[in-house]
Amino acid sequence: LITISKLINNFSIKRCIIIIAICIPFISLTATSGSRGALVSMFFGLFVLLLFRKTGVITKWAIIAFAALVSGMLITYLLQTNPIMAERFLNTVETGDTGRNLLWDAAFSIIKDNIFIGSGFEGVKPRMFAYSGFYMKPHNIFLYIFIACGLPGIILFLIFLTRLAKLLFRYFKKSGDSLNLVLFVIVVFNMSKQGGSIGKILFWFFFAVLIGSTVHIMSRNELKK
Incomplete structure (x- = not known):
């Protein structure tokens, strides 16, 4: 790409x-x-x-x-x-x-029963085993965070993604280069099919590069925040 x-x-x-x-x-x-x-x-x-x-x-x-x-x-x-x-x-x-239907069904059931308070990152696999019979992560970063951190955690993660997407779009409007926006979409897409991706340095490396690419278009007040 x-x-x-x-x-x-x-x-x-x-x-x-x-x-x-x-x-x-x-x-x-x-x-x-x-x-x-x-x-x-x-x-x-x-x-x-x-x-x-x-x-x-x-x-x-x-x-x-x-x-x-x-x-x-x-x-x-x-x-x-x-x-x-x-x-x-x-x-x-x-x-x-999709190869993940059983895991995702179990994840939705866990979230339904524990929507506000998560089970912690160490509690994801035991909960998945109890609901699906498989001792593994749900293969979706959003479901994984929702199970681990509950509603507050997924809201904070979505705020992070939304703010980064807005900055990348501003960068695109200013420079006309859409590559960073495309990389963001691909990274999020791949994280959506990998449950443990939040702990992988590769994904956060991409986020760091993307955030760095937007620094020069941010105002001084935004940089201070």
Whole structure:
């Protein structure tokens, strides 16, 4: 997505050929991993990148339509050549099973019974085991925080994400560069399918970079706060 962003901002045939050559191995690697989430987040990020590109409305939607056509052809090819990925997508389409339904149902039941006071981070897995029979996290950062911290915790986390999203949008309006906004969307999307992501340094590294990218557009009063 970073390389595609550079191509969009400064298009040339030579740059296009180089970037396509760089992207193909990464797409193949993502497909061979068998991860539906990784593949979906990649194309979802591309859609957001094109959606926030500063151009005319007709041109923008023409580019999105072309990208959707190419993405559809690529996904069809990947499903035809990767039986594991094809089976997982088919199972999702036919049954609606994302592979996390049982965990999420249990998480919602836990939240319903303990909506205000959480069980603490150490209490998430025991609660999940009691409700689902699986000693594991709910594979969704929002459900994970709600179970651990209750209603106050999830509200504070959503406030943090909302404030960061507003700053990134202000940065986009000022600079016209939507890459940071796209990275934010992808990070949140991937955190939404990983329960323990709040404890992973990689995600907070991305948040730190994104916050740092917005500092120069903040007023002095905002910086003091």
